Amino acid sequence: MRSVISLLGAFIAAAVFQTGSCVETVIGLYGETIEVPCNNGNNKPDGLIFTKWKYVKDDGSPGDLLVKQAQKDEATVSATDGYKSRVSIAANSSLLITQGSLVDQRVFTCMVVSLTNLKEYSVEVKVYKKPSAPVIKNKAKELENGKLTQLGECVAESANPAAYLIWMKNNQPLVDDGKTIIITSAITKDPATGLSRTSSRLQYTASKEDVESQFICTANHVMGPDQVSEPETFPIHYPTEKVSLQVVSQSPIREGDDVTLKCQADGNPPPTSFNFNIKGKKVTVTDKDVYTLTGITRADTGVYKCSLLDNDVMESTQMVTVSFLDVSLTPTGKVLKRLGEKLEVSLEKNASTEAKVTWSKDNRKLDELPDFSKLTYSDAGLYVCDVSIEGIKRSLSFELTVEGGPKIMSLTKRRSNDGKHKILTCEAEGSPKPDVQWSVNGTNDETSYFNGKATYKLTVVPSKNLTVSCHVTNKLGYDSRDISVFSLFEEHKSKPEKNEHGAEQAKVIVGVVVGLFLAAALVGLIYWLYIKKTRQGTWKTGEKETGTSEESKKLEENNHKADV
Template sequence: MQSVICLFVAFIAVAVFPPGSCVQTVIGLYGETIEVPCNNGNKMPDGIIFIKWKYVRDDGTPGDLLVKQVAKDEATVSATDGYKSRVSIAANFSLMISRGSLTDQRVFTCMMVSTSNLDEYPVEVKVYKKPSTPVIKNKAKELENEKLTPLGECVVESANPAADIIWMKNNQSLVDDGKTIIIRSSVTKDKVTGLSSSSSSLQYTAGKEDVTSQFTCTAKHQMGINQVSAPETFPIHYPTEKVSLQVVSQSPIREGDDVTLKCQADGNPPPTSFNFNIKGKKVTVTDKNVYTLTGVTRDDSGVYKCSLLDNDVMESSQIVTVSFLDVSLTPTGKVLKKFGENLVVSLEKNASNEAKVTWTKDNRKLDKLPDFSQLTYSDAGLYVCNVSIEGIRHSLSFELTVEGVPKITSLAKHRSDDGKHKVLTCVAEGSPKPDVQWSVNGTNDETSYVNGKATFKLTVVSSKNLTVSCLVTNKLGYDMKDINVFSLFEEDKPKQEKNEDGTEQAKVIVGVVVGLLLAAALVGLIYWLYIKKTRQGTWKTGEKEAGTSEESKKLEENNHKADV
């Protein structure tokens, strides 16, 4: 036996039963066995002889169903109509009605006879039927924007009692306002089963925002959980009010790129064909809304438009800018220059917008390009110029080599740390890197070459005074310098407090003094001779003195010697 779901409701039956009679109500399910309890389901009192179930026919007359004598196991069915094969009695004396239908909605009475009393317990039976799932029928193909349009009809079938229908949009209830929303509901009964079918029609004034709205209808019934129809969406028909042109391409657009123009309109159904204005030239496309420019150049920059086929006034435009960057650098590649020469670097650029320029030398960033008006060895290196705008970058370079005849800029000496050697340092500038030759043997301690500057060191044992030469050479020429190196033995004498440089300076001073004294003596001698000659001339009177020719000749010879 199937389980029965019952709802007990107590009320006063005024029409059928005398005042004071208590009628119990039982709710059974359509198509299932209905259990009608006797004595409100309470325990039977002692002394019961038999139980009799009877009912009220449709015409109001009483009818018997069955009798159960307590002393016997079987009940006697006395019904002669449709209940004959559908009624039985349970162990607790409840009336069991199989295959419940709406004809079972009536009052059944349990008559309980005992040795001392006779009691009757009337029970009203109601039969409920869960409705079918609601379905939206006669759906509109489309809705008119801002126009009241029949949307559809919600149908809920085979229910008892009849189901209530609620229209929903996006899970929100719609309320009939008599203007923009009109709802009409009705209920019909099946003549055979007596079950009710509910239907509800909806007229709705849609807007553009309803393109994505979901409409449903809900069946609300006394059986419990509400049932909801499958959601429905409807296209909203409205004319085009706006056209928009979209440039479909990576940004920025560069020369050689493909650019797609996409035209869209807000009408529904949307237009499928458009006119494209390609820099003054009209191009019509049908059954699509795109036009592609292949391999664009800088000349393709400009204003592009699209419009409806039947309305050129309704159009949209976009500016297409094709980015470009032309760069020229002078010089490039390998550049060879002489020390002290001038190098002119020229950078020419042509770009669609302001270009950014950066320089590096040997991979190190420069704040600006150096002044190359007089090249030095430190100017040599690899120079890279990076020129860029958004999306485009060019790199150009030149490798500068500065060559020159080597020139010694310094030749110095000092004692080694242990005091047993002399260390000579010869510094020369030149490129290619100079080679060095010393006029004495020694130990080459260190050689370096940075930015055209070469440093050579030689360690020697100075056992006697030497004049040492440093000779530097490369393929372009040579240079040489000498330095005097005094023996360590001379420097270590206790009486000699001055260094070698001080001694040499003293010698120079003494030589200058001696030279000045000799010059003064020479000047004195010349002055004396001049005075002597002058005095001899004063002895002459202009008259010819008497004397022999030999004396005169001898006197002239003496005067001549004095002049010499």
């Protein structure tokens, strides 16, 4: 077919080829102007007198068409039949026939007459027409499984030569086997135009697998390319061979859900009514294929069935499992306990499958629940227990409060970084949060409270040595502790303390103690020298070696200053 198409293309490009009998053949298009060449354009010998075109009539007799004198520009048409108004001659002496039709399929002869010779060149003309697109007519409404049925008739109109039709299923050609596939083709001609009509009837034995098969008809022609019909599909009728029950519900099925049972059969047309077996009870539904269970419970777990109305043996079963989860937590809500007491926590669960348990405290996940055998302040918080199975989750909680009377854990002091203040820190435990009261006034109070631990800070500027008390109270009791604070003015006289609780403070204390001993020794030496001088040479037997009352008073004052 490709060679024919190439030949046609060559014709359209005004190419001409020779036949084996020295009669050229040219192909023209139906309805178009046909150009018949005269010796491929080599037709003007020396001494040319005229060129004449003639043809062979239907009865075999010759007929004249036109004559072109060498000395004249116009040709003289001599035809008296239908060619009279359709023929003319080109500059290269080719015969031009307008509105080509099948009547033009004949032999035309170009006669070239010169002073010395007369030559004739015969050309056979063939006229081709591409068929209209094929159409499938008289289609079957449905096909029956295993039964030979006429599927349809394919028709390709108005072609020359006649088109060749091919039936195809899913793009694969169907071959007539005389049994399951029978193809009958016929060609008829239009008496007015002579164009051919090709028809092809397909008898086909369908199977269930042909439900989605596509059938087309392809028209093959020398004018190419192939043309195809619109694809056709056909319903296939076959009896039910299998019933299928489906559970239409989100998975998993939970208590309270609505569950729809859907029964389907593979027959075509499909059955529209079914019997449902609802845990031993037969329920018939008509003109539909579903049955709905509303508000399903765990007691509805079991095997369900559906079957055809007229055939209970052809049935399908499905197991319906209803998921459930029951959870009980002790305690719940707000729980108040005293410091050191015991708290017992119990969790009971009943589930359709193994449940997963997780605990969290104040939105932080716990690896396990703490030991509540002896409660501490840090045990207080909101505990949430999440219990879950696939599709179901339960959350229970209790909020634990641990109370206890206040107790001061430490009371410390330190010098500020700039050395101008003393910062007192009182740390206490208790719940509810203890209130604090200092025995002196201060500034820049700082307070923090977490897990029952409170920290209170007070900044003071002691102008003299003080004893400062920290008092903490809540509804369950109170506690108090004292601390000595030295005057900043006296501390300036000694080496600055870098840390009153560190090594520097220890050095200061040791220095003060040693200084007091040295001062006492010095006072004693001075006193001894003084007595010796005042009493030198006046010792008496039995006299007490004591000083005067003024001397004793001065000695006591010096001792007191050394202590401070």
